[in-house]
Each structure stands twice: as structure tokens, then as C-alpha cells.
Amino acid sequence: MISVDNLGVEFSGHTLFSEVSITINPNDKIALMGKNGAGKSTMMKIIAGVQNPTKGHVRFPKDAIIAYLPQHLLTEDNTTVFDEASKAFSHIFEMRAEMDHLNKQLETRTDYESDDYMKLIERVSDLGETFYALEEVNYDAEVEKALKGLGFKQNDFNRQTNAFSGGWRMRIELAKILLKKPDLILLDEPTNHIDIESVIWLEDFLINKANAVVVISHDRAFIDNITNRTIEVTMGRIYDYKANYSHYLQLREDRRAHQIKAYEEQQKFIADNQAFIDRFKGTYSKTNQVNSRERMLEKLQIIEIDDVDTSALKLRFPKSQRSGDYPVTVKDVSKSYDKHVVFKEANMSISRGEKVCFVGRNGEGKSTMLKAILGEIDVQGTCALGHNVQVGYFAQNQAALLDENLTIFQTVDEVAQGDVRKQIKNILGRFMFKGDAIDKKVSVLSGGEKTRLAMVKLLLEPVNLLILDEPTNHLDLKSKDVLKEALLDFDGTLILVSHDRDFLQGLSKKVFEFKDQRVIEHFETIDAFLERNRLESIKAMDL
Structure with missing residues (x-):
């Protein structure tokens, strides 16, 4: 059991959160939710021990193993994929090496x-007791x-890790974490860089094999599939x-309804x-009563209503010209890089107005x-866009294609047309650009911010x-909802690559599988x- 006691965090006089206390039980699967900037990642870092709180502390058993996967990895290494993943068992290998040395x-x-x-014998005895108590594992x-x-x-195992992208290096770190079988796994946006099949495998592992889990996603x-607590x-x-x-969303609405009712009753009481x-006031016979009520109102703690985004912003893609009957035609297409064949003799014909998705493991050729x-x-072969296609x-x-000299507002304003120009601030706000942030230059934005702006x-x-x-x-979830609604209303042709099943749901009736x-x-x-x-995928990839 891991306990978080009276945590508080302040930045430059601003309180991020205070007096936070939770207990994480051995089989809890927890979703850590909240608006961007609410403090989710900060709280996770504190539990992981990589950041200190302003006050409070985290308690856990002395032998507890806590594993943390941050959103962004900064590690650099030059070992192989297999050797790097094997570091999950380094403590066991070190124990075995020490035993051999002492013997x-x-x-x-x-x-x-x-x-x-005598001390040597005691050390060998203690190590042996611990080592031989471990489950025999290949x-x-x-x-x-x-x-x-x-x-x-299999042919990736002996490649150097520095030959892989950040997303693939994230997977190596994730493999190390899962192999350690920790008492608590902390995951900050773990699905951003993995494909659908790997997400399904990860879900199955976390549900059936992992101990306690806290995830931000x-x-x-x-999160619906793996968690039992929010x-x-x-x-x-x-x-x-x-x-x-x-x-939780249903329960939160009930909670907010009670808050609103209590707030309204309190406001009537105050009035x-x-x-x-x-x-x-000034009436001699009522002086004591007036003073009493004034003191009572001064001490009264005003009920707060949780900040929930209830705006109903709806976006529609601007009308465009009608395309030909078949915007995309692929005939007998093959692609290789040196001796590596990505795909061969592929064929597809996508009709006007059709919405399709590409699925398959990373590296199977979707982006290609x-x-x-x-x-x-x-x-090799023929790829053709149809008549009057506007892509x-x-x-x-x-994000790399944005003009870094423009502000966020200018970037959007230069493409907005008609009445939508009146909604630019609202649109940017729904994609997490609010207040003075819209005047920032693109050059100072993070990679994630640039990606949202490009969208x-x-x-x-x-x-x-x-x-x-x-x-x-x-x-975030709100932004994805806005995008999905716009895509559902889009009357053009859509080709979509995504690992997000909830986002994909209802968007296409045809799947092209790359395998x-x-x-x-x-x-x-x-x-x-x-x-x-x-079931076939999980069985094939079972750990």
C-alpha cells in the first residue's frame, strides 16, 4: 500500500493543489484526470520521486518497486534494443554476479x-536466500x-537503440517497466506512440498481469478498459x-448538480x-442582530462550483469543390527500401465521400x-488522385511546416474565411490556447502545442x-471531440491513420490492414x- 499524505505544491505564490491525500492499494487501476495545467503530471512526478512537493510526503514499503514512464524521454544510449530491455533484470544479474564473485x-x-x-559467509547466505527465492524465469x-x-x-533486437525514433525508444522504456513487474506503474500518456495492436496488448498486460497502475491518458x-478508479x-x-x-463522468455531473443547488441556496441565504x-443597520434595537449577521457572513465559506467546460463549439470544414468519383486510386503499388519490402502489389480504390482507416503495426507501411x-x-505501380481533388x-x-514568425492567432487568421473568423478565439480556446497565449509566436511553442495549432x-x-x-x-478529450464532430460532418473523402479506437469509432466503414x-x-x-x-492478437503476443 502506498500513501500520499497532505501533498501541496506552489509555484511563485500560486497554489497548484493542497492537502491532497490518497491511498493506492495493491490492485488499484487509477485514471488521473483533470484539465491541462491542473497538476496531474506534477502529482505523478511526486509519487515517482522525481519531484519534491512544497509540503507533504509519499510513503511506501521499503522494498516496493515504483516504475515511472514520463511523456518525454531524454535518454541517450548506444546499446542494442534487446540489451537495453534486459536492464529490467539488471538487479538480478548483479546479484548473481556478486554471488559468483563471493563464492x-x-x-x-x-x-x-x-x-x-564470517561476514562473507553471511553475505553469501543472505544473497542466496533472496536469489533462490525468486521465481525461475527464462x-x-x-x-x-x-x-x-x-x-x-526479431531483426530489431540487435539494432542500436539510437537508430530508433523517440516513439520506439519510448516502447523500449515501457518494455523495461513491464518486465520489472513493479508494485506500482506510473504512466503519463503511454499510448501516444504505439499502434492499435500494441495498445490492446498493453491493456491486456495492465489488466491481467500488473499490480497497481496510475495512468494519465x-x-x-x-482508460475505460483498464481502470477501476478515477x-x-x-x-x-x-x-x-x-x-x-x-x-466517473456521470458521477461528476451529479456532484456538480449538487454543488449548483447548494451554491444557489447559499446565495439566497446570503441575499x-x-x-x-x-x-x-442603524436601528438601535436591531444592532446586536445586525452585527451578528455581518460577522456570520464574513466567516461564511463560499461554495465553489467546479470549473467544467460546457461550451458547445461546433466546427464544420468549409465547403469545397466537388471532386471526381474516385479521389484516390492505387494499382499494383510496391515500395521497398534497399532489401526491405514495405508492401507489394497493393490495390485500393476510394470513392468520393468514403471514410476509411489504415491500421497495422508501426513500420508496416501506413504512412508510406x-x-x-x-x-x-x-x-512501383500507379498512385493517382482523381479529378478536382483538394487535399x-x-x-x-x-508542426515543422508552420511559419515560426507568426503568432498563434495570425496563423489561424490567415486561413479562416467568412463567419468563422469571429470564432477564432473560441476555436483556439477549445484547442487549449487561451487568453494571452494566442499572441505567442509559433517559434516559442512546444512540439505538442505546434501540433495542435497545425490541426x-x-x-x-x-x-x-x-x-x-x-x-x-x-x-485532450475535448479537442478530440471537436475534431471528431467535424470529421463526422465532413462530406468529403477521409483517410485516417490513428491508434485511438474511441476516436475511430463511427468514422469509417472500411478498413485497410497493413500486414x-x-x-x-x-x-x-x-x-x-x-x-x-x-483474441488472436492477444494470444499471439501474450506475455
Whole structure:
């Protein structure tokens, strides 16, 4: 059991949260929720021991193992993928090496009666008791299962880790964490850089194999599936619900309704008493009563209503010209890099107004196919855009294409047309750019902020073919809802690559699966596709 006692954090006189106390039990699966800036990541860092609170403390058993996966990794290394993942067992390997070293000393030393020799025997005995009590494990096999479960292939195992992108390096860290079998796993946005199959595998592991888990995530399906408790950080305090995310939303609405009722009753009480004070102030016979009521009102603690975004902003893509009947045609397309075949003899025909999604493990060719369709890379075969196609493309590196000399507001204002220009501030606010932030230069924004801004810009451009490659990685739940509503209303053609199942739900009725150098067409929704493949995928990747 891990206890968080009276935590408080202040920055430059501003209280982020105070007097926070929670207990994390051995099998709790907790979603840490709240608006951006509420203090979720700060609280997780404090529990992980990488940041100190202003006051309060975290208590846990002496032998407890706490593993933390932050949003952004800054590590640099030059070992292989397999060796790096194997570091999860380094304490066991070190224990075994020390035992071997000490046993060799016992074989060669002859000072059997000395205190040093007795201490040596005691150390070997203690180590042996701990080591031989460990469950017998084939560590290499465990590492292999974890890496494959998270999307690595056998031929990746001996590649240097510095040859991989940040997303893949994040997976290596995640594999190390899972292999340690910690008492508490802390995950800050763990699904941002992994594909659907790996998310499903991770879910299964956390549900069936992990001990306590605390997760911050904007992936609604993921947190709904794995959690049995939701802790909301809001307005400097917390609310603790024994419920998953969807149930928590219902309970939060009930809580807010009670707050509003209590607030209204309190305001009426204040008004009645203030009216009495105003009426009888200066009346000698009522002096004591007036003074008493004034003191009571001064001491009264005003009921606060939780800050909930109830705005109903709805975006629609601007009208564009009608495209031809088949905006995208792919015929017998193959792509290789040196000896590596990405896919071969792929065929697809996407009709006007059709919404399709590309799924498959990272590296199977989804983004490559998008680039082929757009003519950004050379391929064998034919990729053709249809008549009068106007493309809107959101790539994973879209942020790099923004003009860094413009402000956030200027970036959006230059593409907005018509009445939507009156809503620019509201639109930016829904995507987490509020107040004076809209006057910041693009050059000072973080990678995530630039990605969100690029998405806003795309939402306001008139297009009839939208190609989106992982558009939700840096969006919160509200922002994703705004984008999804806009896509549902979009009357053009949509090609979508995403690992977010809740976001994909209802958006497409056709799935193109990228697997084993092939592109397979499925005439079904993403839910039906995943349900059909789920048990087979989990069984194949079982840890």
C-alpha cells in the first residue's frame, strides 16, 4: 500500500493543489484526470520521486518497486534494443554476479576463523536466500515476448537503440517497466506512440498481469478498459471515485448538480441576510442582530462550483469543390527500401465521400502509403488522385511546416474565411490556447502545442480529401471531440491513420490492414475489425 499524505505544491505564490491525500492499494487501476495545467503530471512526478512537493510526503514499503514512464524521454544510449530491455533484470544479474564473485573468494581464502570470513559467509547466505527465492524465469524469453508485444520484430533486437525514433525508444522504456513487474506503474500518456495492436496488448498486460497502475491518458477507450478508479484533480483539490472514466463522468455531473443547488441556496441565504442588514443597520434595537449577521457572513465559506467546460463549439470544414468519383486510386503499388519490402502489389480504390482507416503495426507501411498517394515518394505501380481533388494533409511532423514568425492567432487568421473568423478565439480556446497565449509566436511553442495549432489550421481550410496521420496524439478529450464532430460532418473523402479506437469509432466503414507486406481491404467498421482480431492478437503476443 502506498500513501500520499497532505501533498501541496506552489509555484511563485500560486497554489497548484493542497492537502491532497490518497491511498493506492495493491490492485488499484487509477485514471488521473483533470484539465491541462491542473497538476496531474506534477502529482505523478511526486509519487515517482522525481519531484519534491512544497509540503507533504509519499510513503511506501521499503522494498516496493515504483516504475515511472514520463511523456518525454531524454535518454541517450548506444546499446542494442534487446540489451537495453534486459536492464529490467539488471538487479538480478548483479546479484548473481556478486554471488559468483563471493563464492570464488570462499574457495580461495583460508582465514576460516576471521570475522571477515564470517561476514562473507553471511553475505553469501543472505544473497542466496533472496536469489533462490525468486521465481525461475527464462529472462531472454520474457524480454522477447515484451518487445514483440510492443511492436518490435526479431531483426530489431540487435539494432542500436539510437537508430530508433523517440516513439520506439519510448516502447523500449515501457518494455523495461513491464518486465520489472513493479508494485506500482506510473504512466503519463503511454499510448501516444504505439499502434492499435500494441495498445490492446498493453491493456491486456495492465489488466491481467500488473499490480497497481496510475495512468494519465487522453485515450478514452484505453482508460475505460483498464481502470477501476478515477481521481480528478481540479481547482487545487481532488475527487476520488471508485469508477472507470465513463462512470466517473456521470458521477461528476451529479456532484456538480449538487454543488449548483447548494451554491444557489447559499446565495439566497446570503441575499436574505444582507437584506436584513441593509434594512436594519442603524436601528438601535436591531444592532446586536445586525452585527451578528455581518460577522456570520464574513466567516461564511463560499461554495465553489467546479470549473467544467460546457461550451458547445461546433466546427464544420468549409465547403469545397466537388471532386471526381474516385479521389484516390492505387494499382499494383510496391515500395521497398534497399532489401526491405514495405508492401507489394497493393490495390485500393476510394470513392468520393468514403471514410476509411489504415491500421497495422508501426513500420508496416501506413504512412508510406500516404506519402505514395500524395506523390511525395517514388513507388512501383500507379498512385493517382482523381479529378478536382483538394487535399488537406496532417502528417505526424506537420508542426515543422508552420511559419515560426507568426503568432498563434495570425496563423489561424490567415486561413479562416467568412463567419468563422469571429470564432477564432473560441476555436483556439477549445484547442487549449487561451487568453494571452494566442499572441505567442509559433517559434516559442512546444512540439505538442505546434501540433495542435497545425490541426486548428487544417480544420479551417476548404478541402475535399482529408488525409490524417495520427492527428490526436497531442489533443485532450475535448479537442478530440471537436475534431471528431467535424470529421463526422465532413462530406468529403477521409483517410485516417490513428491508434485511438474511441476516436475511430463511427468514422469509417472500411478498413485497410497493413500486414506482412500486404494491404488487405476489409468492408467493416474498426470495432468489428478489432473484435475479430483481438483474441488472436492477444494470444499471439501474450506475455
